[in-house]
Amino acid sequence: MIWNSQAQLPNVLPIFSRSGPTFYLHMRDRSTYITENVQIFVRVIGRESGLRLQKIRHRAACTDARSRHALDQESCSVIPCRCRVQDCFCLSRRESLFMLNRSISRKIIVLSGAIILVASLLLCGSFLVIFNNTLHSRIIPEFSKTLDLSISEIQGGVDPTQASMAAKANAAASMKLQTYLNQAASEFRLENVYILDVQGNEATVVLASKDSHLKTGEKMAASSFMQQALKNTQETVVTPLNASSDGADIDGYLAISGGSLLVAGTLDADFVEQVTQAILWAGIAITLIVIVLGALVAAGVSRQMTKPLGRLVKHARLVAEGDLQANIEVKGKDEIAQLAEAFRQMTANLRSMIGQVLEATDRVKSDSIELSRGIGLLYEIGGQSAASATEIAQSSETVATSAAENAKAMEEISGGIQHIAESASNVNDQIARASEEAVSGNTLAQQAVQQMNRVQEMTVQARSYIETMGTRSDEITEVLGAITSISKQIQMLSLNASIEAARAGEHGKGFAVVADEVRKLSDQSREATGQIEQSLSSLREDSRRSVDAIGTVHHEIMSGAEAVRNAGGAFEELKSLMQQFNHSVQEVSASTEQVSAGSQQVSASVEETARITERVQARAQDVSEGSTRQVQEMEAYARTVGELSRQADELEETVRRFKI
Structure with missing residues (x-):
């Protein structure tokens, strides 16, 4: 595959690759900017294509095709040649041992290793299964039988009373029994010999041999085997193999007649775990040895198989690069040797075929040169004819264009004149309506002047009325002052009357009541007078404001009346001007209609001239197009011959790359 890197970075040659896993990128410039950006670009495309930046080496980037493409994939280098020094970025795919699609040798090694590993694991597992079955079917039952006989012998020597x-x-009984238990443990080679007292779900150690890990008086939970031994007093109960962090052992229990005491013994079975571990490690070692030996054998076999294939691949690469002189020799008569013989025959056939292609290419080149010369002469003659026809067509086209433009201009002039006539008619109508509106506006202005005069008279009357009302308010204020003075005097008189009534005693009580009522009426009159005085004061203030406002309104009305009278005069002048303008527009409209009739006649003549010119241009255009098509056909023939010659050159250049 080939990636074009020039779109991403300047001064960078395309990335190219062989059929192998390595890719190369050559730089025209080794500046820091270019180098850093190329490294970033290489890492980006590496992530997208599953590649990694393997190394950056200072190598010679060759301009020769063969040298530039003959790359050593393992060392990421270029075959030395005479060319300028450049930087080579080497990308290699992330490969692992398990990418089986890359190498037959890997396939053989991995598959052989897998078969050997599976076989070894099956063998080791079979050994463990056989040993486990033998252990549980023969060895452990023999141990249980031995422990049963030993416990029975020990129980027979124990006195139930002691x-x-x-x-x-x-103490005495304990000492004798302790001595016996020690002798029994040594004689029967038991790890522990002890006596238990089972009470319900709890068991207590009565005595134990000297090497036992159990202590006298130690309590423990009574197991189901202990309970079973108490029930079956004539039978020894032996437990299965117990494996724990402290080791493996087997326990046995036998009841002592006449109570809840048991004789118990423990047989050491640690050797079982030791033998199991030894067999396991031996199996692992055998498996590893078999895997290593199998891998070495598989590697040797694969090397013998793939070495001829490697030579065959190298030969195929040389052929792919164009070196058909290379030869390959593989000894033997197997499939690989047959494949090498087929490659030799293919190379010979390629040499013969390429020789024939070179001869045919030379003949095609010579014929295409002669044909190109003949087409060149025809092209010159056709070009001259096309040039003459083109000049005639261009002249006719210029005349036709001018005539069409004149016709179009006359049409535009006629349309403009017609539009002017229509506009003048519209203006005349609008002026007539404007004159009517001016007369109406003058009438309305006269009516407005009359209304303003009447409003002015009413304003003067309202002002006189308000001034009279202010005068009346002043007079009422004077009367209220007199009433206020009288109220004060009445109040003083009522006070004096009250004093005299108080002096008169019982005879003056009635007079005192009357004096008090008079005083109250006097107070009420004074308060009412004060309120009336306040209202009159507000009324006088409002009257003064009304007089001022009416004065302002009167002044504004006088100004408005003067403006309306001025507007009436303006309407009179506007009416006179409208009548004069209407007369002038009517005269312009009549003249415009006469000019429009004359322009329509001129436009018809110009259009007839344009139609005649267009027919002449069409005939000239047909002649020019025929000559042009002939020239184009000659150009097409010339391009075809040129393309044929170029393809012949390319074919020759391509074939010349092969060395025959």
Whole structure:
């Protein structure tokens, strides 16, 4: 595959690759900017294509096709040649041992290793299964039988009375029984020999041999085997193999007649775990040895198989690069040797075929040169004819264009004149309506002047009325002042009357009541007078404001009346001007209609001239197009011959790359 890197970075040649896993990128410039950006670009395309930047080496980038493409993939280098020094970025795919599609040798090694590994694991597993079955079917039952006989012998030598006394902490009985247990443990080679007192779900150690890990008086949970031994007093109960962090052992229990005491013994079975571990490690070692030996054998076999294939691949690459002189020799008569013989025959056929292609290419080149010369002469003659026809067509086209433009201009002039006539008629109508509106506006202005005069008279009357009302308010204020003075005097008189009534005693009580009522009426009159005075004061203030406002309104009305009178005069003048303008527009409209009739006649003549010119141009255009088509056909023939010659050159150049 080939990636074009020039679109991403300047001064960078395309990335190219062989059929192998390595890609190369050559730089025209080794500047820091270009180098850093190329490294970034290479890492980006590497992530997208599953590649990694393997190394950057200072190599010679060759301009020769063969030298530039003959790349050593393992060392990421270029075959030395005479060319300028450049930087070579080498990209290689991330490969692992398990990419089986890349190498037959890997396939053989990996598949062989997998088969050997599976076989070894199956063999080791079979050994462990056989040993486990033998252990549980033969060895452990023999151990259980031995422990049963030993416990029975020990139980037969234990005196039930001494055992009961020892359970009750009798020193003499405990000493004798302790000595016996020590001798029994040594004689029968048991790890522990002890006596238990089982009470319900709890068991207590009465006595234990000297090497036992159990202590006298130690309590433990009564297991189901202990309970079973108490029920079956004539039978020894042996437990299965117990494997723990402390080791493996087997326990046995036998009841002592006449109570809840048991004789118990423990047989050491650590050798079982030791033998199992030894067999496991031996199996692992055998598996590893078999895998290593199998891998070495597979590697040797694969090397013998793939070495001829490697030579065949190298030969194929040389052929792909154009070196048909290379030859390959593979000894033997197997499929690989047959494939090499087929490659030799293919190379010979290629040499013969390429020789024939070179001869045919030379003949095609010579014929295309002669044909190109003949087409060149025809092209010159056709070009001269086309040039003459083109000049005639261009002249006719210029005349036709001018005539068409004149016709179009006359049409535009006629349309403009017609539009002017229509506009003048519209203006005349609008002026007539404007004159009518001016007369109406003058009438309305006269009416507005009359209305303003009447409003002015009413304003003067309203102002006189408001001034009279202010005068009346002043007079009412004076009367209220007199009433206020009288109220004060009445109040003083009522006060004096009250004093005199108080002096008169019982005879003046009635007069005092009357004086008090008079005083109250006087107060009410004074308060009412004060309120009336306040209202009159507000009324006088409003009257003064109304007089001022009416004065302002009167002044504005006078100004408005003057403006309306001026507008009436303006409407009179506008009416006179409208009548004069209407007369002028009517005269212009009549003249425009006469000019429009004359322009229509001129436009018809110009259009007839344009039609005649167009027919002449069409005939000249047909002649020019025929000559042009002839020239184009000659050009097409010339391009075809040129393309044929170029393809012949390219074919010759391509074929010349092969060395025959």
